[in-house]
Amino acid sequence: MEIKFERFHLQSDSRSPLGGSEIISVPTEVRIDPLTKRRSRIITWVLPPQDKFDFSKMAQESKGCIFCPENVLQKTPQFLNEISSEGRISVGGAVGFPNLYPAGTYGSVVVLSSDHFLNLNQFTSEIYEEALSVSVEIIRRTMGFDPDARYWQISQNYLLPGGSSILHPHLQVIGDPIPTNEMGWLLENSTSYYKENRTLYWNDLIRIEKGLGKRYIASIGKVHWFVSFAPIGFNEVCGSVEGYASITTLGQEEITSLARGIVSTLKYYYDKNLNSFNFSIYSMVGETSYQLLIRIISRTPFQSNYLNDCTSFEVLQSELTANIIPEELCCEIQPYFP
Numbered sequence: 499m500e501i502k503f504e505r506f507h508l509q510s511d512s513r514s515p516l517g518g519s520e521i522i523s524v525p526t527e528v529r530i531d532p533l534t535k536r537r538s539r540i541i542t543w544v545l546p547p548q549d550k551f552d553f554s555k556m557a558q559e560s561k562g563c564i565f566c567p568e569n570v571l572q573k574t575p576q577f578l579n580e581i582s583s584e585g586r587i588s589v590g591g592a593v594g595f596p597n598l599y600p601a602g603t604y605g606s607v608v609v610l611s612s613d614h615f616l617n618l619n620q621f622t623s624e625i626y627e628e629a630l631s632v633s634v635e636i637i638r639r640t641m642g643f644d645p646d647a648r649y650w651q652i653s654q655n656y657l658l659p660g661g662s663s664i665l666h667p668h669l670q671v672i673g674d675p676i677p678t679n680e681m682g683w684l685l686e687n688s689t690s691y692y693k694e695n696r697t698l699y700w701n702d703l704i705r706i707e708k709g710l711g712k713r714y715i716a717s718i719g720k721v722h723w724f725v726s727f728a729p730i731g732f733n734e735v736c737g738s739v740e741g742y743a744s745i746t747t748l749g750q751e752e753i754t755s756l757a758r759g760i761v762s763t764l765k766y767y768y769d770k771n772l773n774s775f776n777f778s779i780y781s782m783v784g785e786t787s788y789q790l791l792i793r794i795i796s797r798t799p800f801q802s803n804y805l806n807d808c809t810s811f812e813v814l815q816s817e818l819t820a821n822i823i824p825e826e827l828c829c830e831i832q833p834y835f836p
């Protein structure tokens with residue numbers, strides 16, 4: 499199995515609405531992911547975000563939420579004794595506890611800090627280092643209790659367009675004995691690649707991307723940051739952690755490298771007037787053909803004329819769209835990385 503970067507160039511022609519004989523041509527590109535073979539549609543005419551949205555009124559009105567410091571240790575659920583006799587797990591300003599409304603076998607929330615609201619340029623590496631450390635601890639302790647829960651996601655849904663009803667920054671840590679669709683696709687295809695080539699897809703991809711120099715952003719410690727050839731979301735940035743398949747074995751250095759890459763990406767989003775995002779870390783214990791991956795995407799920003807970014811393409815055609823050419827995104831975001 500070879501790593502191939504396949505694409506289709508599509509073009510739509512029409513006569514100008516201004517009359518005359520001018521023909522307007524609009525290109526669209528469909529790219530096929532070299533691992534999953536999933537198609538992505540890159541649509542570059544999407545309207546740019548408006549100015550930065552002022553969240554001060556919204557933040558003021560919702561302050562004192564269940565994740566704010568006066569409530570988080572009083573009103574949130576506590577872990578079973580088998581997982582944590584202290585009830586909650588904290589590192590620095592980050593606090594983890596079970597989700598009252600879980601979406602799987604093990605669902606936890608990690609509140610990032612005491613700040614009720616943060617603009618994307620206010621997230622720091624320390625905030626994510628602490629939150630990821632709490633997440634890792636939750637997973638380690640839960641797996642000590644239930645080793646069958648091997649498939650974990652650490653995800654962030656930030657602000658309403660990202661799917662969060664609570665402004666206060668927090669992560670979701672969700673574990674199950676079965677993988678999600680995305681984890682299954684990553685795992686099955688990584689395994690097939692390994693069986694055929696006897697090499698790790700992720701190492702080969704990184705080597706090729708480094709050589710091409712079009713989508714490889716930077717390495718921070720053992721984390722290789724790059725833009726996907728076939729993104730499945732807006733402004734998608736990925737990080738692959740060399741030598742690890744599961745987040746449970748990461749040391750402090752790797753956690754710091756992940757945190758720094760997340761913060762660099764968020765600072766770029768902020769400068770582009772974006773404010774809402776999602777990320778997922780796909781963590782699978784005991785898999786030798788897979789390498790730990792984080793994927794960060796921006797969402798249509800919260801603004802006065804909000805436009806939902808899930809259209810019939812995403813929800814009914816299973817064809818995910820991106821709004822910037824990956825190679826251009828790589829050039830733009832590179833200066834934000836150390």
Ligand SMILES: [Zn+2]
Nearest residue numbers: 563566614666
């Ligand atoms: Zn709050």
